[in-house]
Amino acid sequence: MKIKKSAPPRTGIIRDxxxxxxxxxxxxxxxxxxxxxxxxxxxxxxxxxxxAGFKDLREFMNSTSIHPSVFEFARYTRTWTQLGIxxxxxxxxxxxxxxxxxxxxxNGLLAYGLAILKPKGHGIVNKMVVLSLLxxxxxxxxxxxxxxxxxxxxxxxxxxxxAAGANAFYVIVFRQFFLSLPPSLIDAGRIDGCSQLxxxxxxxxxxxxPICVVVTxxxxxxxxxxxxxPYLVLGVGRWQTVMVRLFVxxxxxxxxxxxxxxxxVFSMIPPIILFFIFQKKLTENIVTVGIKG
Amino acid sequence: MTKARQQLTSWMIMLPGIALFAFFxxxxxxxxxxxxxxxxxxxxxxxxxxxxxxxxxFGRQEFQQALLNTFMYTFWSLLIGFVVPIFLALVIGETVRxxxxxxxxxxxxxxxxxxxxxxxxxxxxSAETTxxxxxxxxxxxxxxxxxxxxxxxVIPIIVVVSTWRGAGATALIYMxxxxxxxxxxxxxxxxxxxxxxxxxxxxxxxxxxxxxSTLLILQIIAVFQIMYEPLVLTRGGPDNASMSLMLxxxxxxxxxxxxxxxxxxxxxxxxxxxxxFTALYSFVNRRRTxxx
Numbered sequence: 001m002k003i004k005k006s007a008p009p010r011t012g013i014i015r016d017x018x019x020x021x022x023x024x025x026x027x028x029x030x031x032x033x034x035x036x037x038x039x040x041x042x043x044x045x046x047x048x049x050x051x052a053g054f055k056d057l058r059e060f061m062n063s064t065s066i067h068p069s070v071f072e073f074a075r076y077t078r079t080w081t082q083l084g085i086x087x088x089x090x091x092x093x094x095x096x097x098x099x100x101x102x103x104x105x106x107n108g109l110l111a112y113g114l115a116i117l118k119p120k121g122h123g124i125v126n127k128m129v130v131l132s133l134l135x136x137x138x139x140x141x142x143x144x145x146x147x148x149x150x151x152x153x154x155x156x157x158x159x160x161x162x163a164a165g166a167n168a169f170y171v172i173v174f175r176q177f178f179l180s181l182p183p184s185l186i187d188a189g190r191i192d193g194c195s196q197l198x199x200x201x202x203x204x205x206x207x208x209x210p211i212c213v214v215v216t217x218x219x220x221x222x223x224x225x226x227x228x229x230p231y232l233v234l235g236v237g238r239w240q241t242v243m244v245r246l247f248v249x250x251x252x253x254x255x256x257x258x259x260x261x262x263x264x265v266f267s268m269i270p271p272i273i274l275f276f277i278f279q280k281k282l283t284e285n286i287v288t289v290g291i292k293g
Numbered sequence: 294m295t296k297a298r299q300q301l302t303s304w305m306i307m308l309p310g311i312a313l314f315a316f317f318x319x320x321x322x323x324x325x326x327x328x329x330x331x332x333x334x335x336x337x338x339x340x341x342x343x344x345x346x347x348x349x350x351f352g353r354q355e356f357q358q359a360l361l362n363t364f365m366y367t368f369w370s371l372l373i374g375f376v377v378p379i380f381l382a383l384v385i386g387e388t389v390r391x392x393x394x395x396x397x398x399x400x401x402x403x404x405x406x407x408x409x410x411x412x413x414x415x416x417x418x419s420a421e422t423t424x425x426x427x428x429x430x431x432x433x434x435x436x437x438x439x440x441x442x443x444x445x446x447v448i449p450i451i452v453v454v455s456t457w458r459g460a461g462a463t464a465l466i467y468m469x470x471x472x473x474x475x476x477x478x479x480x481x482x483x484x485x486x487x488x489x490x491x492x493x494x495x496x497x498x499x500x501x502x503x504x505x506s507t508l509l510i511l512q513i514i515a516v517f518q519i520m521y522e523p524l525v526l527t528r529g530g531p532d533n534a535s536m537s538l539m540l541x542x543x544x545x546x547x548x549x550x551x552x553x554x555x556x557x558x559x560x561x562x563x564x565x566x567x568x569x570f571t572a573l574y575s576f577v578n579r580r581r582t583x584x585x
Contacts, residue, residue: 012387012471013479013492024489034384035391039398042461046401048425049413061421064428102313110310119303125311132318134571136518138539139560140321142546142553143328146336147321166313196302225406228521232547243408250412250525260412267409275404279397 046268053262060258079262083249085242091157092241092270095230096223098161103219104212106165111174112200116186126175132168138228145232159233164223170215177211178204217278221271242267325564329557336553346558356559358533359541362448363517363563366537369452370516375509377460382467383497396468399461407458411525414454415441418526441527444534451522451535463508470504471497510574517567538563 010016018024052060053076054068063069080086113119114126148159181204189199205212227243234240236248246267250260329346331338350356385395402410417425420439427437440446474496482492520539523529529536529544536544538559546556 010387010389013383013497014387014489015479015483017483018489027489028387031384031387035388035395038381038384039395041457042398042402045410045413045417045457046405049416052416061423064423064431066425106310106313110307110314113303113307113310117303117306119300119307122303122307125307128319129314132314134568135318135322135564136514136567137318138518138520138542139564140318140325142542142556142560143321143324144317145546146553147316147324149336162313163317165310166317168314168318171310196299196306200306221404225408227406227408228543243406246412247408247525250408257416261416264409264412267406271404271406272401275401 049261049264049268053258053265055258055261057256057258060261075258076262076265079259080266083245083259083263085245085263085266087238088240088242088245089266091239092224092243095157095160095241096220098157099164099223100216100219102161102165103167103170103215107167107170107215108174108205108208108212109200111171111178112204114171115175115178116181116199116204117196129168129171133172141228141232144229148233154233155235155237156239157234160223160230163229164219170219173211173215174208177208181207213278213281217274217281220274224270325557325560328553329561331554333552333554335551342554346554347562350555350558350562355533355536355541359536359538359559362534362536363519363538365448366452366519367513367516369449370456370512371509373449373452374456374460374516375505375512377456378463378508379467379501379505381460381464382471382501383493385464386468386471396461396465399464401461402458403462405458407521408525410458411454411522414457415526418450442531444531447527447531447535451519451526452516454526455516455519455522463512466508467501467504470501474500506577507574510570510577514567514570514574517563517570 014024014028048066051067054071054073055063056075059069110125110129114122114129148154153159185203185207186199189203194202225243227241227247230241231244231247234244240248246263249255249263328338330341330343332340332342332345381399385392385399388395418440419425419427420437420442421427422431422437424437424440426440430437440450478496479492482496487495518539519537520543523535523537523540524543527535529540542556542559542563545552545559
């Protein structure tokens, strides 16, 4: 006799004892049909752009088929070299590396002060950080741009690196985590004569690896996708990141739409790789981290 | 003595963070308010003009349109963007096999760079016969349409596109909320003779009501700042039909005129409206904690 592989018990709204009813059986089929539709709607545009990248300009403008007539991978490599995307990739990685450093160290130190050191008057700083979360950064964009230009910091990555160190959301996340650390460990460090900085680097940060990973992932993805401030800061110079390049490219009057689609694909590859490596971390932490909106 | 020194080093440790916050957020915010009261030429403040910038933008057709549009964006996103994540969470939550796959697939659009997603969707809604939506309509026997140049269509379309990108992430939050519902409630309801629909209506939906009201206001706050979606998809067109407040700010400042005074006035007005929403949010949140 064949043993049927049984599904795990249903723990949601519909239960196993319901599934005897015909109407519920139909409902379950409908649920799965909807799920397949969700998957199609989510993934089809990504699949489509991948296929569109294989078309040349004439085919892209005229063909109504999703799939290209020939799969010529050379079209991707040609756009890659013609547009010199490699340099934009490297620029993006530079921005990301510096931003991750500042996001971890500067936000971490501020949160360390707010959660553990608590010098007199830290409450005001804490309130201002929380308030910063409520006021959208775009509203400060115009004067920020003017200040950056007046200080002659335009044209290079420095403002973008530093901007990562002023993230209210990361400070709050770090602070919450630091508050949950056992105070005895920190006291032990004090008794051993560690300086305040040494306690941070030798005790607090090593204990906070999980939250550091989360902040790093979110910084990498956020910095990779950001283009408004980078566009204003980097302009059309040689330090353009991938997103700035794509933005400038997409606003040009005359563009090769097939090249544009390939550039879109190039800009999507790193986030997708990152997603599949850290899939579990991301989908779990979106619940705590994602409330941001 | 040592106590005072410790206080000092503590502040020194926090100083880099405070300095960066001041530079990137706090000072520019104050400057933004100040600048909105000045006539500007390039990056210089020329003279104090009081509320002239405000009076002048309120009289401008594009500002009135942008203000109205921003509320229309909010309205449509409540109609479409609020319901879709709840629906996703309910449907995916009821699957047993391949639930992880469904969750991942629904979340995937969220990690794509927003700019890339918008360029991609611009090709989908293209008015040409090779626009993907038009191809689909063609298969169903419809004539090709011009979506992004239709004044009545353009805002709902932009909302649909942003929902495509954001719904999966919000659905994950709802799913976590649903996982917290005590399973015995469903069993007890079944014994009392409640069918599946009754259970959804009387147990599931009330259980996520609080979460929903919080996410609703957060969504309103987020949609109110909509900017790069219309910037990439339509540049605010046709004829300002998709212009939002934040996009208008961007256009005034960086669209060629360098009209930083007017741009700041738009930013300040938007901030004031957002602060009202935020006050509402903290009110709802407080009420919620009182209940719990």
